[in-house]
Amino acid sequence: MKKLLGLLAFMLATVSFAQTDQDIVKNAYFDQDFRVKYNDQYGDKANHIGNGGFKKKNIKGVKSRTEVGTTLGLNDEAGLNASLLYKHEVFGEFENGKRNHFLQASDLVDGNLSKDIKWGDLDTTTKLGVRHWTNKEGKRHTKTNGESNEIYFGPTFGMNVLGQNIKTTLEAVYFGQRQSGNQDNRYYRNGNDGARNGWGANLSLGTDGKLLDNNFGTISYDVTLDHFLRDASGKNNKSNVRLDYTVGVAYDTPSFAGFYAFVRPENEWSKHTATDGYENEFTVWTGFGYKKEFDTSVGTITVNPSVRYSPVNKLTDKGEYWNNGSEKKTTVENNELRAGVKVSLDVK
Numbered sequence: 001m002k003k004l005l006g007l008l009a010f011m012l013a014t015v016s017f018a019q020t021d022q023d024i025v026k027n028a029y030f031d032q033d034f035r036v037k038y039n040d041q042y043g044d045k046a047n048h049i050g051n052g053g054f055k056k057k058n059i060k061g062v063k064s065r066t067e068v069g070t071t072l073g074l075n076d077e078a079g080l081n082a083s084l085l086y087k088h089e090v091f092g093e094f095e096n097g098k099r100n101h102f103l104q105a106s107d108l109v110d111g112n113l114s115k116d117i118k119w120g121d122l123d124t125t126t127k128l129g130v131r132h133w134t135n136k137e138g139k140r141h142t143k144t145n146g147e148s149n150e151i152y153f154g155p156t157f158g159m160n161v162l163g164q165n166i167k168t169t170l171e172a173v174y175f176g177q178r179q180s181g182n183q184d185n186r187y188y189r190n191g192n193d194g195a196r197n198g199w200g201a202n203l204s205l206g207t208d209g210k211l212l213d214n215n216f217g218t219i220s221y222d223v224t225l226d227h228f229l230r231d232a233s234g235k236n237n238k239s240n241v242r243l244d245y246t247v248g249v250a251y252d253t254p255s256f257a258g259f260y261a262f263v264r265p266e267n268e269w270s271k272h273t274a275t276d277g278y279e280n281e282f283t284v285w286t287g288f289g290y291k292k293e294f295d296t297s298v299g300t301i302t303v304n305p306s307v308r309y310s311p312v313n314k315l316t317d318k319g320e321y322w323n324n325g326s327e328k329k330t331t332v333e334n335n336e337l338r339a340g341v342k343v344s345l346d347v348k
Helices: 002-020
Strands: 024-038 059-074 080-095 098-119 122-138 143-161 164-179 197-214 217-232 239-252 259-272 278-290 292-295 299-318 330-333 335-347
Touching: 164 217
Parallel strands: none
Antiparallel strands: 024 059, 024 335, 059 080, 080 098, 098 122, 122 143, 143 164, 164 197, 197 217, 217 239, 239 259, 259 278, 278 299, 292 299, 299 330, 299 335
């Protein structure tokens, strides 16, 4: 509670400071969740797949994720927007129901300047930004074992066609990485393999919309096709495109006094073109939450605690990532429980 109150005070103080300098904070948010992953590891008949029950000995790992972000309108700088994102994740592994005290952590900082221009029905946003990833490990996850960076520039085009949203992003990229850094697996090799730096491009195609919206709830869909082209220096580094395609459908119940529930099946398929194989993950999410808005003198504060659970999760890999490049197709099943809260401020 102290952290939550401190965050709200920080949001309000930031808004007041920005307004005195003719710049405006448009929004700010804080998102915190905790995750526990299970599979059947307990007993003589354990099959090491999902639906093993919430037993301590079935815990496979835990994860804590913290994300904060804000957007600032720079009214004195030709109407530019400045956005900043920080995400911190800590991973902990379990063996026989006991944590092994070896932790891994990752930090992502993404800052950019952007300009919005509207041409008729076409919305455009052009960004110039920097992303910085850091990987750490150890009992207190303080030992840095990898870093990677991206400088990116390019436009996003969006429009609404017959009630459906269509969006395209194209960015030129320069990247650098060392040790285990690999830009969230956007290149098929990391700094340890001699992939130090290079050029590339990001192409993202997406669409989303509502299939049904009435008194019984909402059914919506989304499709995202991400492409990350990377060409690293060094004679042993191949040009590569990481393909990451996600399709999802969601049903959201009507809100009852702020309470709601949802079901979402989704499928994500990915691969690196420089290597054989692929990865496919199918997940069904179920969950519920509560959303409450508070009007203040500077804007609307929204508090949204939620819980979600995946009764179905099938991760299939062939010659790609976690099965050490084996040509044998391997499928792992897990169940995951998440609980968290998001606090956001939308300035008037």
